Amino acid sequence: MGSRIKNDVKKLFEFWCEVKPNRGLERGTNSRHGGPTPPAGVILESFPEGFRDKEVLTGIPSFAFPCDFESDSVQSYSFVHTTGDSKWRFGFCRHDPKTNTAMVLITYLPWHDTFLKLLPVLVELKKTDPDGFRTFLSEAYNRGVPDSGGSLTVFYNSGQNHFIFERPLQFQLPSIPQNHNLNLYYNFVDPKEMIGVFAAMLAERRIIFTSRHLDRLSSCIQAANAFLYPMVWQHIFIPVLPWEFKDYLGAPMPYLIGVPKAVLETVSNDELGEVVILNCDTKIFESPFDDVHDLPAEIVSQLKKNLSHTQDHIGDRVSKIFLGALVQLIGGYRDAVEFHDTSKSFNHDKFIESRPGHLRPFLAKMMELQIFAQFIDDRLKMLNSGLGFSDEFELETVRYAEKMKKRGRNYVFLKNVKDKYDMGKCRVLRVFAKNYI
The missing domain is CATH 3.30.450.200 (Longin module)
Incomplete structure (x- = not known):
């Protein structure tokens, strides 16, 4: 698609x-x-x-x-x-x-x-x-x-x-305060709920946003959808659902729909079935699933930590926090690209094997997602057509790889000096390890 x-x-x-x-x-x-x-x-x-x-x-x-x-x-x-x-x-x-x-x-x-x-x-x-x-x-x-x-x-x-x-600009990330949608999402939805929605999208759930205010409703769901970049939601997407189309809420496939509160109140729980609901007025997030728990613990921990630093969120900081999570998850996709005489292909098994052990269970599930399959298909088309990449995702992937490479060198350095110095007594090494590893 x-x-x-x-x-x-x-x-x-x-x-x-x-x-x-x-x-x-x-x-x-x-x-x-x-x-x-x-x-x-x-x-x-x-x-x-x-x-x-x-x-x-x-x-x-x-x-x-x-x-x-x-x-x-x-x-x-x-x-x-x-x-x-x-x-x-x-x-x-x-x-x-x-x-x-x-x-x-x-x-x-x-x-x-x-x-x-x-x-x-x-x-x-x-x-x-x-x-x-x-x-x-x-x-x-x-x-x-x-x-x-x-x-x-x-x-x-x-x-x-x-x-x-x-x-x-192409691939420009939403920024605060310039981006109207992100401003409202950031002001009316807490980080915990943002993470819950993000995890539900990565599980391709049936997701409902609701509010009594149409401007708040459409802005919050548009901003949440933007956090999926570089992947693209491939299913039903309706930022504001008219009353006449409320039957869409019974659809058995994944969707991301903004439902005015007055419309949602006319639909019973039995009609909805298992859905994820975020109320943008009350900040209440409801889900029958445990999608956040299914995310790698390290990813969740970093999202919570980075989103808690409210003083740093001017500009594209919030967008880059979610982008950083996806870089860690799928940024290494090129390691599984196989080169042939006339084309390039993606080896799913090779991709899983190339990732750190703590990410593999979640990535194995991601292989089944339509949003991931389409992401790979789009990137392969770009590679096969001879186009290079200069979007924010690829740039952040390079930065992350350099950071991990540096962290690996620092780890080896500390391992080599561990026998000569007592880490507990050497303040310089303790500070070095805390700040750079």
């Missing part, structure tokens, strides 16, 4: 619209006639006029108004629609209680921070200059997409103001 991100994107966005909710009817059935479910909302205005993707047009009202909720403040969140070729199409939505409408942008670009910043600009421009608003949309729609690390500037208000579409 590979990456869920579309590569050859030609436009900044595919579709813009404003939606109003349907009121006066119960969600689920027509309360008057017992008929089919009424649409959650109606599209009032849209751009471009020629957009004809029926599946997107039909689904937008449900994602814009996924359930009945009361809000006295603006809420901005993201949702995901999976296309027929298994690519993710992102929706960015902004609810305004003053207008009682939702503004929605549909795009193939996972630029969460850029599009969440754009929505209030569009709201203000539409209110103050309707003609200029359409001109802005048209120019942004037709200008194309900037290269990696580049930007594109679109002016409005007769050139007095502008908005910069900044393309994130």
